[in-house]
Amino acid sequence: QKEVEQNSGPLSVPEGAIASLNCTYSDRGSQSFFWYRQYSGKSPELIMSIYSNGDKEDGRFTAQLNKASQYVSLLIRDSQPSDSATYLCAVNSDDKIIFGKGTRLHILP
Amino acid sequence: ETGVTQTPRHLVMGMTNKKSLKCEQHLGHNAMYWYKQSAKKPLELMFVYNFKEQTENNSVPSRFSPECPNSSHLFLHLHTLQPEDSALYLCASSQDGAAVALASTFGSGTRLTVV
Numbered sequence: 001q002k003e004v005e006q007n008s009g010p011l012s013v014p015e016g017a018i019a020s021l022n023c024t025y026s027d028r029g030s031q032s033f034f035w036y037r038q039y040s041g042k043s044p045e046l047i048m049s050i051y052s053n054g055d056k057e058d059g060r061f062t063a064q065l066n067k068a069s070q071y072v073s074l075l076i077r078d079s080q081p082s083d084s085a086t087y088l089c090a091v092n093s094d095d096k097i098i099f100g101k102g103t104r105l106h107i108l109p
Numbered sequence: 110e111t112g113v114t115q116t117p118r119h120l121v122m123g124m125t126n127k128k129s130l131k132c133e134q135h136l137g138h139n140a141m142y143w144y145k146q147s148a149k150k151p152l153e154l155m156f157v158y159n160f161k162e163q164t165e166n167n168s169v170p171s172r173f174s175p176e177c178p179n180s181s182h183l184f185l186h187l188h189t190l191q192p193e194d195s196a197l198y199l200c201a202s203s204q205d206g207a208a209v210a211l212a213s214t215f216g217s218g219t220r221l222t223v224v
Contacts, residue, residue, distance in 0.1 A: 004151070043111070043199055043215035044152070088152060096165075099152035 002027040004091050006100035014108050019076040021103050023089030026070070032092035033065055033072045038102065039085045048074060079107045112136040115200050115216035122190065123224055130185040130219045132200030138214070141183040143175060144199040146218070152199070158183060190223045197221070 003026045013019040021035075032051055036044040050056045050063040050072065062075040072091075076083055084107045089100040113134045122128050134141060143155040157165035158177040172194075174186040183200055200216040 008149075043217050045111075045215070046213040090152075096167075097154055101149065101151045 002091075002093065002096075002098055004089055004098050004100040006087075006089050006103045008101055009104035010106045011103055012106045012108055013079050015079055015081060017079055019079045019083065019105055019107070021074040021076075021087050021089075021105065023072045023074075023091075023100055024070055025072070025089075025091045025098075027091065027093045027098075028067075028070060030067075030070075030091045030093035033063070034090040034092070035061075035063060035072075035074045036088040036090060036099075037085045038088060044088055076105075081107045081109050083107050111214050111216065113200055113202055113214050113216035115198075115219050117219060118217065119220045119222075121222045121224060122187070124190060124192070126190075127186070127188040129187065130198055130200075130221075132183040132185075132216055134181055134183075134200075134202040134214070134216075136202060136214060138202035138204050139180055140203045140205060141177060141180070142201045142203075143183065143185050144201060144215075145196050146199055147196040156185075187221075190221075192223050195221055195223045 005024045035048040037047050038044045048061055048063040050065045053065050053067055056063045060077045064073045086102040086104050088102045091098050116131045140159045142157050145153045154167055155169045156175045161177050172189050176184040197218045197220050199218045202214055
C-alpha cells in the first residue's frame with residue numbers, strides 16, 4: 001500500500017516567521033511531488049511542484065525534495081495570516097496520485 | 110470561480126434516491142477527474158477521463174457511475190448510496206491526462222450527505 005504521510009497539525013506559526021511543512025512517502029519509485037493549499041470550505045489549489053532533488057523556490061514558497069530519504073517539504077517565508085490553510089502533499093508514481101491527509105497551518109497575527 | 114464549475118454545491122439524499130453530480134470546465138482541458146474528500150481521510154482519486162475515455166477507476170463501488178459525454182462535461186451518477194459515502198466530491202481538470210497529478214484546477218465541490 002503506497003502511502004503519503006503528513007502531520008495533521010495544527011501547526012501554529014507567528015506572523016513573519018518561516019512555516020515548515022513536511023511529508024514522507026513510501027514508494028521509492030515516485031517521480032513527481034506536489035503541494036496543494038486548501039482553504040476551509042474551498043477546493044485544493046496547486047501551489048508547487050518538484051521533480052528533482054534539491055530546492056525549488058517560487059516567491060515566498062520553497063519546496064525541498066530528498067528522494068534518498070523519501071521526504072518532501074514546503075517552506076513558507078514571511079508567513080502571513082492569509083497562509084492559514086490546510087496543505088496537502090501529493091505524490092505521483094506509476095501514473096497514480098496519492099494524497100496525504102494534509103497539515104493544518106495557523107498563522108498567528 | 111476557477112474555470113471548473115460543479116453543481117449542486119450541496120446535496121442531501123436518501124439511500125434509495127438516484128441523483129447526479131455535474132461538472133463543467135471552461136479551460137479547454139482534455140482530462141477530467143472525480144475525487145472524494147472525507148473528513149480525516151486523504152483525498153481519493155475515483156475516476157479519470159482522458160479525451161472522453163475512462164482511463165482509471167480506482168476500485169470505486171458500482172453505486173457510483175461516471176459519465177463523460179465530451180471533454181468539457183463530467184457527471185457522477187449516484188444510486189443506493191450508503192451513509193459512509195457522505196463526503197465532499199471534487200471535480201478537477203488538467204491539460205494532459207497522462208500526468209494525472211497535474212490536475213491543477215479543482216471545482217468548488219459538491220458536499221454530499223446521505224441520510
